Amino acid sequence: MFLAAAKYGYLNAKVRSLRSRKLTEEDHHFLLAAKDLPACLSYLATTSYSSCLPEFEQEIPELRVLERQLARPLLTHYAKVIRSLRGAKERAVILALFRRFEAENLKILLRALFANLNRETLSHLLYPIAHISTLQWETLWACTSVDKCIKHLPPDIFGRPLQNALPQFEAQGRLFPLEMALDFSCFHLLWQAIYALGKGFNRTVTKNLLALYIDIFNILWVIRLKIEYQLPPEEIVNYTIPEGNMISLACLNRLARAQDITEFIHLLPHSFRKELSVINDWGNIDRCLEVYFLQSLSRIFSGQPFHIGIAMAYLLEKEIELSNLITLLQAKAHNFTIEKSRARLSWQLTENTYVPTS
């Protein structure tokens, strides 16, 4: 315990201080209650997101430009957390978590190459990750084709999986196989980093956290592929992420073949079934699962504090906060009512008070 305190004391303090600046229930209330997007942004300027907004004082920026800029605090916190970690293995876990943002930027890059678009056209879609990323972005952007770009990637970071997906990209003539390969690669890197931690509390906590994340990711992914993309079950199964905790491969196979939402929920493990028992619309499942996940994350902060799970939990929490914020801003931009906006968020507020429900 003492060793853990010495090793993770600073990290714990750092993360909790960063966490103290997350949006409060009061913030949720006023953001939700804002009458339009400008009003919402002017309230947002009083929160910890104000640093993303000052240059936009004169005119309201386009939402698509703003979305990536709002990620700057999250990415700054990644950098701070990485700097707070003393061990290389622990840093590798957070870096592996960060790689998902590199993967998103890579997807944009591949789309640009595929569609022959220049960097400037898509720059607003890029996460500002230059200060943490170790990839040679200038070299990658200078490539003239998808396969040349893939050749420049390190084989142990995205390179090999993308090479393996290249034949299908060429056969299908679309980027989907490459994008899937990037997603798989991110989780593979995460597992690699977690297993490298060695047996101990760190590995247990992060493993459980990641496994839960994967379970929820897989459920939502199956729904999306099934309902939105209308893919057949044999394809859906192959696009799921391995090594979930509660949802096995066989379970995913059954979920992919479910005929309707009732059967789908019935096939889920007990913990998820309980959460989703009142749901009768595909669109509400992601919000419920997000709330469930947030509850799991917050439980990590009330247990033993000296481990890397704290950092991982905070960063995932912050990511969900960002995603909710963007959803809210989009809702305001489309003039959704408060109720309609609230239905799309994992914020749960009691009327006229700031008491959280969980």
Place this chain on the structure above:
Amino acid sequence: MFRPVKLTRVTIQTPEDHISEVMAIMGDLRLMHLIRVEDTPLGHMGYIAHVNTELLGRYDALLIRFNKLLEALQVSSHPPVIHQTPRPDKVIFRLEEECATIEKKSIETLEQKQNLQNILGEHQALIARLRLLEPLEIDIDRLFALRYTTFQTGLIPEENFQRLQTSLDGIQHSLIPINNKEGRIVLLAMALKEDEAILLRALKSAFWDPLELNTELQGTVTSILEKIGAEEQEAKKGLADLETTCKELALQFGEKLLFLREELLLARQLLLAQEKFGQIDHMYLLSGWLPKALFKDLKQRIMAACAGKAIIEQVDHEEIKEVRSGILSIPILFNNPALIRPFERLTTLYGTPTYEEVEPTGFLAITFLLLFGMMFGDVGHGAVLCVLGYIIFKKMYRYIDYGIILMECGLSAIVFGILYGSIFGLEDLIPALWMHPMENINYFMAVTAAIGVAMISTGLILNLINILRQHRYKELFSASGLAGALLYWLLAALGVRYFLVGPPTAFEIAFAKVTGGILFTLMILQRPVRLLLARRNQNKKGPLLIQGMAITFLESLIDVLDELLRYFANTVSFVRIAAFALAHAGLFFAVFTLADMIQHTHGQGFFYWLTLFVGNVIIIGLEGLVVSIQTIRLEYYEFFSKFFRGGGKPFQPLFDEKGTKENSSHQTR
């Protein structure tokens, strides 16, 4: 040497009909620095000639054909020198005809070779695929003949195998791992024909990399491999025969192709040079700098070619107003003998001298070799450098100048090696004609200081010459001018007198004090006085000196002190020659000590000689690099800084013998 080639400005007006001939003549002469018409009043008015883009397009297309032929026949050699410059508008026809002739004679062979290479490539790709399937001992044709079952062969990432199995749970299937390659499983996937679509979808989503098999393949993989192996050998044999034919074609046409391509590049360059010409209606106007000695020849040839319709004017630079006022600068064409010419690279690295300045390459070459030889004096090491320089000179065309410099440095090192009596560090093989550096340290340091004084004095003299040539008379009394030089020589003379004869007499000291005092005062006062005079000439009212008299004097004093201190520091800096020569000898000492230690334990066997060999290699590499750097530093910082201002414009001939090579990278627009 010491002065650039005398140039004269030439202006040529020629009718449009004869422009090609004029360009060809200029190309033959090779030494005309064209002035861009855009920089002239004519250019400002918009009378700029346009390049014949249609003709240029023909040249570009032809160049691609030539390059293809050269690549296909694998011809590579030094580009030949073209002595007779072609007319761009005429030579294109001959070039196109010659290219077509060569293409006709070689196209069949080249196409056959390409086909065989493709076939060979396909065979090799098939063999690579089949080797992955080798453990599968099934007849391939039987697989294709299955009526109710479909199959696919390919690779999937290892981590996707389990998911693939699960995804196919709904159908009858069989996934047979055959092999493993770099993290991927080679798989034979089978399913009922009615479920083929499901199988394909599942494989597609598992990042399937198919191994395509030809339906004509018969037998087991091993037997197919044997058969294809035999076919591959046949193809290789056929290819080898065609390679021989290609080599014969390369021998027959290679040189001609290279020559024709050089002609093409030359003609193309001439065509592009038209961008620099002016044009008014049907008259072309070109202007440039030409060596004075070539003007008569140029005029005669152009008048003959244009049947007297051209107008050629020559103006010397002294008569050009823009040159006198400094707006237009005359380009520099170096004028050095062959052995000194490689050192021009070192001169231009520092800067390009102006037309009036003394051209310092000759001085640089002599002093460079002297200093290098002194610091690197050893017969053996010098010989090694000579050999290395020769190899570079012979084998690496691009670095020919450096090869020559290296050979000359090697020779200088040999000479000083003889003077020091040192061969690979051994000082008892030959007698020292001068001295052993390690045994005469103080003397050596004094000699190097004297060399420093000599070099700095040379720099000062050259500076005085430059001052006079460039009419910068106001600098004569500055610390970097005549006054500073005289003071330096006075102090140097005192120093030499002290070391050679003894302390100076009272009269000499008094003389030195008075003269030194006068010179020092002159140097300090020259700037404030000049400023005063300048203000009086401009009839300016108000305070006499802008910054105040005291500050101007102070600045002047500090400048003079700084300059004088620098003279001292620069002189002392030359003592490093002795230091590095001693370091060179010291390193030998270290290597021999090490070798002796090894000799005591292992005898004078392999390790002893290995130590000596490796030690010498290290000394040559390390010391060679260090000495070169120090020599360049002494040249640039201690010598050039005394007189060399630079800022000149290099002479850019229309093209020289290397011109087409340098421009071959800009082959297409």
